[in-house]
Amino acid sequence: MSNTTSRGWPAHLQGPLTIPATNLFHNAEVSAARFPDKPFLVFYDTPITFAEFKDEAECIAGYLQHECGVQAGDRVLLYMQNSPQWVLAYYGILRANAVVVPVNAMNTTEELRHYVEDSGARTIFVAQDLYRNIEPLLSNEEGEGLRHAIVATYSDYLRIPPSLSPPEFVTAAREISGRGAVAWVDALAARCKPGPLTAGPDDLCVMPYTSGTTGKPKGCMHTHRSVMHTAVASVQWIDADQDMTVMTILPFFHVTGMQGGMNGPLYCGATIILMSRWDRDVAARAIEQYQVTVWSAISTMMVDFLANPKLGDYDLSSLQSLRGGGAAMPAALVKKLKDLVGIDYVEGYGMSETIAATHFNPQQRPKAQCLGIPMFDLEARIVDPETLLEVEPGLTGEIIVHGRQVMQGYWRNPEATREAFIEIDGKRFLRTGDLARIDEDGYYFMTDRLKRMINASGYKVWPAEVEALMYQHEAIKEVCVIAARDARRGETVKALVVLHSNHVGNVTADDIFAWAREHMASYKVPRIVEFVSELPKSASGKILWRQLQEETCAAAQV
CATH class of the missing domain: 3.40.50.12780 (ANL, N-terminal domain)
Structure with a gap:
């Protein structure tokens, strides 16, 4: 709109x-x-x-x-x-x-x-x-x-x-x-x-x-x-x-x-x-x-x-x-x-x-916990993330944007650039990966996100990046990074870790904390480390991170 x-x-x-x-x-x-x-x-x-x-x-x-x-x-x-x-x-x-x-x-x-x-x-x-x-x-x-x-x-x-x-x-x-x-x-x-x-x-x-x-x-x-x-x-x-x-x-x-x-x-x-x-x-x-x-x-x-x-x-x-x-x-x-x-x-x-x-949000008429309204010369739409068709007002969909402030693409990464953009009505829209709804006044409210991202004190933490770094630890066999609720940071980083058998009992959560602080920016460091014997996987062998995320959210509400 x-x-x-x-x-x-x-x-x-x-x-x-x-x-x-x-x-x-x-x-x-x-x-x-x-x-x-x-x-x-x-x-x-x-x-x-x-x-x-x-x-x-x-x-x-x-x-x-x-x-x-x-x-x-x-x-x-x-x-x-x-x-x-x-x-x-x-x-x-x-x-x-x-x-x-x-x-x-x-x-x-x-x-x-x-x-x-x-x-x-x-x-x-x-x-x-x-x-x-x-x-x-x-x-x-x-x-x-x-x-x-x-x-x-x-x-x-x-x-x-x-x-x-x-x-x-x-x-x-x-x-x-x-x-x-x-x-x-x-x-x-x-x-x-x-x-x-x-x-x-x-x-x-x-x-x-x-x-x-x-x-x-x-x-x-x-x-x-x-x-x-x-x-x-x-x-x-x-x-x-x-x-x-x-x-x-x-x-x-x-x-x-x-x-x-x-x-x-x-x-x-x-x-x-x-x-x-x-x-x-x-x-x-x-x-x-x-x-x-x-x-x-x-x-x-x-x-x-x-x-x-x-x-x-x-x-x-x-x-x-x-x-x-x-x-x-x-x-x-x-x-x-x-x-x-x-x-x-x-x-x-x-x-x-x-x-x-x-x-x-307009200074004269802001709404709390609200993304605001599209700014100058921006065309924003809410679309179904599967069909990419625009949804009815009030329904949740993915935010897509078209305007002069949108990047040209990702440096030396044409595949990621292709995945980030779609064309509608001859216009190039950026897929944000964020889910929102629009109220009767045209204000956008975030409801969820498609992208697997953790928002820790306003810093965006990408679990795949943290996992890639953690796999450099010699004791870690498998790891899945998800978000956990945190009263101060909003969300914080949680790592579920499977250790190699010869390291079980010899590596503590504090050991993982100390190693992570040396190898990644402090806001990415997992604040919670939980050792597990295995991680749930799909038939194709992919770790079911969303299942683990939902289980963590459910446990926090108990």
Whole structure:
């Protein structure tokens, strides 16, 4: 259905959204010209103006081209926590006419290896505390593999004593050594000038990776045009302008943080208050100190924020927009938040494949535990997942979407791309794999998902990927990963494990926990490990994960 047919469509917004036909870096140039001395980033009290930002991003681009040999269309990995260097590296890569490959900072060497091999990246930006994870992947030989590592020290951007309390990894002194490592400050000091900006709106821009049923992460190919669409839409939806102040805590490597917390504010010339790690007291102090007007947060952050016994000590009256997604916000907390600051927590829905939100609740008329309505220029339908025919209003079906924010396809994976898209009425629709219904006002409500995915504190965990990693453990004969209910995380990761006979009785759940923490990102680590003698299988020998999932859900309700 068309977005503007919803009764909830904001009356002050036009249906079509005009998107600049430019390279995303042009937004940095425009804001630097319009607001040269205004802070773009504030990092634990240290400001970086729009003019400084543009200048440093261009120096980074020049270094990539002249010293790392980065050419137009090359992929460059970006692997660090939220920081000025993350934003500068992102725009430096774009200024070099290259493609950003954002990597979850929690990923380990085992997980990173696939990103390097699949993307074909030769250069990586990495924080010094994460360098140990990428050093084994660096190669001095010609050919495939990482050749260059630009290593950032977060404390280089703590230029004034902070009144807000940064975490220890942010305050750590510079200590960079290792094969292939070049300090960020040295790359900047080289003052290399980049060549012409040649990438256009239909060139690749950013390639976030998402996993799936095969267990191998897949690169979502996004152009400058698709990224520009949701960046502009994110600020237009909330009537944002150059005078808003955005607190950004959601990680930039995730498309929600990237678009709503970085690209959107740069487009309109707003100021970003930047945090590297969640801390409820630092967040509350920042809102009060910097008169934050816009904040995006996942539900687990809000649960912790509202549980703070000192919350009444802070002035939160500047907040005008609180938004989020990933997992539904409990109704009781929505009411508590409304009572506290007088505004609604507004939820949305999107995917890496759509570079953030396709649906959002209108600020003026939100509904709780709701995905919202289709945003600008998006055609969304609910279809029967078997017949692919549109279902009657009110009935459950799979969400499919068509619009400018949808990816081109999966990098070097034509088979997965074919499976992800269907053609209806001559239009190419993305199958989301999420089941929903539409109410009488045109709002979408999630009911279930077709895809085998676990939503842990807003992070998407793909069981097949976790299983593929766990099979590397010498004691594990078979494993099935499913979701288990969790009061704090919503869902958490549970692993049912069959051990090889010679390891039975010698390996404990704690042993599996410890091994998993070393070999996968922390949010993927199974919080529950249950040893079983066998796993149920179909006639063709496939593990019946859905049966195990249903049994776990039933047991939790007893």
